[in-house]
Amino acid sequence: MSKVKFTAGQIAKFACPADKQQVFMWDSEAPGLGLRATHGAKSYIYQGKLNNNAIRITIGDVKTWSIKDAQAEARRLQTLIDAGTDPRQAKAEKIAKAEAVKEQAKTQAIRQAVTVQKVWNAYLEHHQDYWGERHYRDHVNLSQAGGLPKKRGSGLTVPGVLFPLLQMRMIEVNADVLAEWQKSEAQTRANNARQGFEMFRAFWRWCSQHKDYASLIDAQAVENQDVRKKVPSRKAKKFDVLQRAHLKDWFEAVRGLSNPVIATYLQGLLLTGARREELAELKWSDIDFKLGAMWLKDKVDDEGRMIPLPPYLAALVAGLPRRNEWVFSSPTAADGKLAEPRIAHNRALDTAGLEHVTLHGLRRTFASLAEWVEMPVGIVAQIMGHKPNATAEKHYKTRPLELLAIWHGKYEAWILEQAGIEFAQSEQNQGLRVVK
Template identity: 25%
Template sequence: MLNSIPGQFKKAAAFISNLKPATTRQEIPDSTQSGLYLVMQPSGALSWAVRTKIEGKAAKVTIGRYDETGSVERGAIIVSATQALNVTQARALAEKVVADARRGNDPRQQKIDKTSVSAWFDDFIKTARTTGFKGRPVKASTADEYDRIITTNIKPHWKHVTDIRTVDYRDVEKLLAKLTPGARRNAFAVLSAFFRWKPVARAMGRNIVELAEAPAKPQSRDRVLSHEEIKTVWKAAEKCGYPFGPMVQLLLLTGQRRDEIAELKWSEISDDMDAITLEATRTKNSRPHIVPLAPLAMMIIEALPKMHDADGNPSEYVFTTTAATPFSGFSNGKKALDKHCGEPALPEWHLHDLRRTCATELAKLGIKQEVTEAILNHKTGKVSGVAAIYNRYDYQDEKRDALEQLAMRIKAIIANNVIMLKKTA
C-alpha cells in the first residue's frame, strides 16, 4: 500500500518497483495526497488515477502513467492518460484535480485523450521525424514510409480500438491476416518498432509483437526483364505519359532506387542536365551519390513539364501531381503501365526489377562489377578489407561510359536491332 510509503520520493519509488502484479486489477491509495491511487494492471502496467466528486457524483480521472523519473517538464503537466509522471508529479497533479473539482470545474473536460491507436501512432511518427529512437531523427524517406504503412495498412483495421493498452498479439495477427504478403511484412516491421518504442512499452508493460507469429520471409527475387519485355515496358511508359511514364524510363536508364527517382528535385540535377547528385539523406546507405546521365536520359528530363502550385510557384519536384509533394501513386501508376503493356500480360514483375535488369544489362556489356556497384551505390563486394578503407575512387568516368553504353543498348532494343557485343576482358 502506498500509505505505508514514507514521503521521500526515493523510498516511494523503491516501494513501487517491488510491487508484484496480481491476477486482478489493483488500486493502491497514496498516503500523502488524498484521492490519488496507483493502479496496477495484471500485465504489470502502472497508471495514476484520482477519485473525487464532480457535481456531487463520484468520479475517477486517469491523470497519467507511472514512471520512476517522469518525462513531463515542470509546469507542463496536464490531465493525459499517456504522460509519464513520477510520484511527486502525480501528487501535484492530483491536488490540482481535486481542487478543480471542488470549485465545480470538471477536470475531465481538460483531458487530452491520447490513448487511442491513432494518437499513439501520430506521436510515433512525430518522434521519428524529430528526436528519433536512437538519438537522431530517422531518414525522411523512412519516416514517410512508416507514415504510409500506418495510414494505409494499420489504422483502418484498428479504428475500433479506443485504448492501445487493450491490444494484444491476437489483434496483431488478425490485422496481418487481412493484408497482402508484402504489406504484411511491412506492417509487422513497423509494429515491431512501434511496440518497442519506450512510451508504448511502458504503457503496456510488455512487447506484444514478440508473442505474434512473424510473417514468412520473402523469397529472394531474381526477376530480370528480357529484351522483348524491356521494349514492351518502354513503349507502355511512353503511353502512360507524365509523371509515371518518364519516371519508369529513368529507373531503367539509371538503375537507381524507386524513391530516389520518384522524389527527385530539380535542384539535384546539374545545370547542363548531365548528372544527378543525391545527398546522403536521400540514399539507402546514407552516402552521397552522383549519377551521370546519358544523352537519352537527358533528353527525357529536358522534355518534362515544370509543375506550378495554385499561386504560380514552381514545384521543387521533378515528378509530382500536386506540385507540393513528390509522386507517390505507384499502385495506380503500375496498373496503368501494365494495362498499356497489353496482352499477354508480363509475368509478375515489380519496379525494382528494373534496377536488377539495369545491372544485368551492364554485366552483358562487360562493365566491371565495381563500376556497376558504384552506379547502384552499393557497398562493393569486389573491393573489401583494407583496400575498401583506402579506395575512395568514385569511378565517375567509368560510370558515365557504362550508362551511355546502357542507353545505346536500350535504344537498340527498342528499335529491334540490338547486337550482343562480346564482353571485354
C-alpha cells in the first residue's frame, strides 16, 4: 500500500467515492497510521500485526484528533505490539479500571451524601403493601418532622422520636449516636423512645440485607449492649392507667376531638371498663335507652352480658349519627364500624400533656377508679365481664341490672365531677356544660 505524508490539506480533501463504502490513506511518518473515509465521516486508525494476525484499531475522528496526536498514538500502539501486548486488551483493561474507579467514586459519594431519611422513605414504600394501616401510620407518626399547627388545640406538632436520626447521613449512625439518642428521648417520652428504637432496629436490619445499603451502615450498632441498656422497658401494667388528677385534662382533650364517634367511644371505654373490641362491636339493636342498658359480647361468657348504660354516656351515644347497624360507625371502614381509634387517643394524650395510656389502659382505669366510690369488687367484675371467683362471687349471676346501675351511676357521676363536667339527666337533650 502506498504511503504519503499526512498534511492538513490532504486530510481535508480526502474523501470516499460514491461507488465505495470506505477508502484508506496511509501515513509515511508513523508506521501503521491510516486515515479511513466513509460517506460523511473520516477517522484515524492504526493497523498492525500481532502473532501474524492483522489488528485494526480506531484512534478517533479527525475533528478531535490532530495529525501529531494521531501519529503519537500510532507509535504507542506499535510499541505495545512490539512488546507482545494486544492493544485491544490493554484498552479494555484501561476502560475496566476507569469504570472501577468511577464506581468506587460513586459509592463513596453515596456514602458521603445519602441520608437516613432517604433510605427510610424507601423502607416505608417497600413495606407499605405488606404492613397494616395502623403499623404503617405508627412509622409515619414517629418519624414526622413536626412544626405544623395542631389539628386540635393550639401550638405546633412536635417532631417524632425518630426524626433526629433521619436527618443524619447513614455513615454517621453508630452505637454511640444511638445510645445518646435513646438517653435524650427517654427523658421526656420513654414509651415513644422504646417504640422508636424497635422500629429503627428493624429498619437497620433491613438495610444490612439490602445490596444498595449494606455497605453504608454499621450493622451492629443496633445490637450493641450499651445502646440496648438505654432503651426504656415496656411500661408496666400498673402504670398504664389514668389517675384521678388526669381526668379533667383527659376529658377536655378527648371531648375536643373532631370525630364525635371516636370521642364517645373513648369515653365509653373509661366509663364502662369494656374491652375495646366489645364496645366497637356494639350495635344499635344492643341498646335499650328506656331501660338504660346495653348488651355486650363477652369473651368469657358466650351469651354476652348486659350492663348499665349510665346517663351521661347514654346522652353521648344518643347524639351519634345512625349510618348503619353499628353504634360506633365509620363511613371509611370496610365493615362500617370504627377500626382504629388509638391514633386519635394518642393525639388527645399529647394535647393533654399526659403519658401514653393504651386503650386497654382505659379499662384498667375503670377498675382502679371504681374504688373511689367504694364500688364492690363483684359489681366491678360483673360490669367489666371478668370471670367470677367461685368463693367471693357466688352471687355473680343473680345481681339485677338495677343494682349494677346504682353503683355504675355513682361511678359516672364521680368521674364527671373530677373532670369538671356538669351533667343532669334532664339535660340530655340540652347539651353538656363544663364547670369552670
